Amino acid sequence: MAQRNVTWMAADPYATLTSLMALTVSVVVPTYNRSARLARLLDGLAAQEGVSDFEVVVVDDASTDDTSQLLARRASDLPFELTAIRQERNAGPAAARNRGWRTARAPIICFTDDDCVPTPKWLAEIVAAFDAADIVQGQTLPNPDQSDNWGPFSRTIHIDWEMGYYETCNMGYRRDVLEQLDGFDESFRHPFGEDMDLAWRAKRQGAASAFAPDALVHHDIFESSWRAAMKEVRRREGLVLAYKRNPGLRQQLGKGVFGGPTHLPTLVVALAAIRLGRRPRSGRRWALSAAAGAWYAYLMRYEHHGPRQGIWAWPAVIPAAYLVDLAQMAVLVRASVRYRTLVL
Numbered sequence: 001m002a003q004r005n006v007t008w009m010a011a012d013p014y015a016t017l018t019s020l021m022a023l024t025v026s027v028v029v030p031t032y033n034r035s036a037r038l039a040r041l042l043d044g045l046a047a048q049e050g051v052s053d054f055e056v057v058v059v060d061d062a063s064t065d066d067t068s069q070l071l072a073r074r075a076s077d078l079p080f081e082l083t084a085i086r087q088e089r090n091a092g093p094a095a096a097r098n099r100g101w102r103t104a105r106a107p108i109i110c111f112t113d114d115d116c117v118p119t120p121k122w123l124a125e126i127v128a129a130f131d132a133a134d135i136v137q138g139q140t141l142p143n144p145d146q147s148d149n150w151g152p153f154s155r156t157i158h159i160d161w162e163m164g165y166y167e168t169c170n171m172g173y174r175r176d177v178l179e180q181l182d183g184f185d186e187s188f189r190h191p192f193g194e195d196m197d198l199a200w201r202a203k204r205q206g207a208a209s210a211f212a213p214d215a216l217v218h219h220d221i222f223e224s225s226w227r228a229a230m231k232e233v234r235r236r237e238g239l240v241l242a243y244k245r246n247p248g249l250r251q252q253l254g255k256g257v258f259g260g261p262t263h264l265p266t267l268v269v270a271l272a273a274i275r276l277g278r279r280p281r282s283g284r285r286w287a288l289s290a291a292a293g294a295w296y297a298y299l300m301r302y303e304h305h306g307p308r309q310g311i312w313a314w315p316a317v318i319p320a321a322y323l324v325d326l327a328q329m330a331v332l333v334r335a336s337v338r339y340r341t342l343v344l
Contacts (some may be wrong), residue, residue, distance in 0.1 A: 022053040025127050025172075026104030030096035031114040032061040035070045037220070038114045046078050050124030055081040057104045059096040062087050094184040094194045097168065101178050110172040115220040117143065126172045126215035134177050134207035135199055137162055138170040138215030151224020152304040152317045153324070155232065158219075162211040164253045166199035170217040177202050185245070193238025200246045224305075226320050233327045237335035244341040259332050259343045262303055265296040266325040267344065296322065 027045060031038050038058070045056055056078075060067045071084040085099055093113075101109045108130055112118060122138065129136040140159040157169055181201050188194040203209060222228070239259055243249050250256070258264050272289040279285055297318050304321055307313035332343045 023055055023106040024051065025054045025108040025110055025123060026101070026106040027054060027056045027110045027112065027123065028097055028100035028104055029056065029058045029112060029114060030061055030093040030100065031058060031063065031067060032090065032093075032096075033063045033065045033067070034114045035063070035065050035067045038067060039070055039074065040117060041112070041114050042074055042078060042082075044116075044118045045080065045123075047120050048118070048123045049120045051127060052079075054123060055083065055104065055106065057083045057085065057100045059085045059087065059100045061093070061096045062090040092186070092188075093168075093191045094186045094188060098183040098186065101173075101175070101183060104175075107175050108172055109175055109178060111168040111170075112217055113169045113219075115222075116140070116169050117218045119216040119218070122170075122215050122217055125212050126170075129210045129212040129215065130172065130174065132208065133210035134174045135166070135202055135209045136172040136215070137166055137209070137211050138172075138217060139211075139213045140167065140170045140217045140219050142221045143218040145218075146221040149221040149223045150305045150308075152307050152321065153224040153226050153229040154305055155222040155228065156219050160213070162209065164200075165196045166209075168195040169219055170215065171195065171199070173198075173202070174207075177205075177207050180205065188238045188241055190235040190238055192235035193240075193242035196249075197242045197245050200242070200249055200252075204246070224307075226324070229324050230327055233324065233331050236328050236331045237338070240332060240335035240339050240341050240343045243343060244339040257342055257344050260303075260325070260328065262296065262299050262321075262325050263329055263332075263344055265292065265299055266322065266329055268292045269296050269322065270326065300325075 029038075029041065042056075048054070058071060060071070068084070068086060071082065075082050083103060085103060087096065087099065097111060108127060110123065110126055126136050126138050137159070140157050142156040142158055157167055159167065159170070181198065184194045184198050188197070199209070236259065269289075269292045272285070272292040276282070276285045276289045300318060300321050301314070304317065307317055329344055336342045336344070
């Protein structure tokens with residue numbers, strides 16, 4: 001796969017050499033067709049406080065928008081060294097991150113994404129946490145400026161403790177850990193689970209982890225879209241592969257067979273509906289089906305943000321959410337067969 005690297009450096013060669021010798025941390029960002037969001041991220045990185053000796057490596061994963069032009073244009077006004085890597089074929093974020101950290105030169109590698117905005121102390125706080133750790137996760141909260149985007153099918157990330165999924169929107173690794181493990185596993189077919197797999201492989205090798213609550217990143221809240229939610233379900237197969245590659249991970253996360261908190265009631269509703277279809281005049285089966293549906297509706301409301309239209313919109317949301325959960329389970333069943341690891 002052909003790739004191009006373009007590095008923009010400060011005008012003063014001596015200043016550039018000094019900064020390279022003093023590099024403490026590298027920030028790696030994969031991006032694809034999100035130039036507006038990427039520009040906002042670069043602004044957030046330019047506003048970092050408490051750490052000046054860092055570089056940023058942006059891996060453009062074959063974008064077709066003006067990402068390349070943006071990087072060239074912004075390089076001159078950024079207070080850090082920017083290295084841009086252009087991949088000629090879209091290979092996904094795992095491959096992009098691997099290319100990025102292998103190009104980076106600092107002993108600590110931090111990852112974030114183009115749909116995130118780091119707070120000014122983010123980088124300094126995550127670096128400080130490496131005093132007692134080999135991998136560090138920071139806190140990620142939904143972007144408070146985008147609260148109007150909330151809806152039952154909105155997508156964002158909320159991490160306020162070390163939950164065990166280690167999403168790369170806000171993660172840091174010692175470089176030698178990445179080298180020992182050869183980075184992210186690029187065999188994950190969709191961008192889901194490869195970040196969790198990397199962290200748990202590191203922990204199995206003895207890497208110490210830490211959570212840095214003050215290393216805060218704000219993640220975009222994508223507007224509520226049922227179609228987008230249905231499109232996202234195929235990524236869930238990565239959860240099964242992560243379980244397959246890391247025996248015991250299910251127990252460490254406190255998870256059972258079911259991949260989500262609403263998946264058991266989803267299955268019960270489906271079984272109750274099948275039974276009712278065989279004997280539609282059975283009052284008992286109607287009652288069981290109604291009870292299963294009520295159970296699903298009750299749990300589903302805790303998993304989905306309320307619709308803007310208020311409580312009266314929930315009757316329309318519940319069946320739509322059920323179809324999303326049913327599609328997720330279908331993906332997990334298919335992946336369970338593929339990887340011979342049961343997750344529903």
